[in-house]
Amino acid sequence: MTTRSEPGDDRLDPSLSAIVSERRQLINLAYRLLGSLADAEDVVQETYTRWYAMTRRQQEAIESPGAWLTKVAGRICLDLLGSARVRRESYVGEWVPEPLPDRTEWTGARPGDPADRITLDESVAMAFLVVLEAMTPAERVAFVLHDVFRYSFAEVAEVVGRTPAACRQLASSARRRIRESETSVTPEARQAGIVRDFKRAWEAKDIDALVGLLAPDARAVADGGGLVSARLQPVEGSERIARYLVEIADLAPDLVILERTVNGQPGLAAQQDGETVLVMAFDVAGERVKHLWAVRNPDKLRPWTA
Numbered sequence: 001m002t003t004r005s006e007p008g009d010d011r012l013d014p015s016l017s018a019i020v021s022e023r024r025q026l027i028n029l030a031y032r033l034l035g036s037l038a039d040a041e042d043v044v045q046e047t048y049t050r051w052y053a054m055t056r057r058q059q060e061a062i063e064s065p066g067a068w069l070t071k072v073a074g075r076i077c078l079d080l081l082g083s084a085r086v087r088r089e090s091y092v093g094e095w096v097p098e099p100l101p102d103r104t105e106w107t108g109a110r111p112g113d114p115a116d117r118i119t120l121d122e123s124v125a126m127a128f129l130v131v132l133e134a135m136t137p138a139e140r141v142a143f144v145l146h147d148v149f150r151y152s153f154a155e156v157a158e159v160v161g162r163t164p165a166a167c168r169q170l171a172s173s174a175r176r177r178i179r180e181s182e183t184s185v186t187p188e189a190r191q192a193g194i195v196r197d198f199k200r201a202w203e204a205k206d207i208d209a210l211v212g213l214l215a216p217d218a219r220a221v222a223d224g225g226g227l228v229s230a231r232l233q234p235v236e237g238s239e240r241i242a243r244y245l246v247e248i249a250d251l252a253p254d255l256v257i258l259e260r261t262v263n264g265q266p267g268l269a270a271q272q273d274g275e276t277v278l279v280m281a282f283d284v285a286g287e288r289v290k291h292l293w294a295v296r297n298p299d300k301l302r303p304w305t306a
Helices: 014-034 037-052 056-060 065-088 126-133 137-148 153-160 164-181 188-204 207-213 238-251 298-305
Strands: 214-223 256-262 265-272 275-285 288-295
Touching (some): 014 037, 037 298, 065 137, 126 164, 126 288, 137 164, 188 238, 188 256, 188 265, 188 275, 188 288, 207 214, 207 238, 214 238
Parallel strands (some): 214 288
Antiparallel strands (some): 275 288
16 A cells, blocks of 8 residues: 655655654544544544554555555454444434535545546535445445545555455445435535525525425435434425424524535535534535525534634
8 A cells, every 4th residue: 555645755754754644544543434524533543642652663564654544544444344334223202414614624636637637526425425424334345445546456455355356346336325325416606596595495494495495305414413402303385394494493492504615515504602513414406495404403513614
């Protein structure tokens, strides 16, 4: 597995180079694999703990510290993905990936990415992360490492513990899931306009306007994690979603709704007394909102208030 550090950096001081050059890359990778910034940071911490547990001689014997760190982080994520499914069986209500505010995202895309590749920006969209959640741990790791971060299948095999051919099949299966979930592409400027109209209709408690902005078969998912009130089951249908949103507005008249970029796309954040209490991500298909995800779990909103 080749490193993504600058050429020659590793030879100067492997420990320092690993800290300076690889941390952002590792967090970017772990977030996409786990759907949680907090878990991603824990993975990176554990990865560096294992690095520093080695002697200096052992560190110097590693040709590419960056590649070593990526491999270890990938394996830790693979293990966590396996246990996450068990943990989420006891999760209260629906589990939604942790919404990522703009300031916490660092891009490290390599130059010359082919147009048919998933870009780093696309791979952080909430709709994309939700599809990743439906994949097996091995599919998810193989796909993200190869199609998003562009590691070779030989390199992916070192992380997943399967043959390169098997990893190619895993990525192909994941790619098929992505294609099946794709909706018509709406230009970002138009998405922003629809989300802005949605915000105004919500603030005005205009049920008819909300229904007009939602697809008839729209689906809304709320994540409170059992820590705050939230619907335990998805709300389906434009009218039901519209009435649910108006109920929220009635119960919290002091709610301040703000336009925000959520996971790289137009979204909304709601505040009470200066604290973010809800972040909403949208999947816009054509001229209407097809899916929306409302995160209320305060553990997932800490980066939005800090």
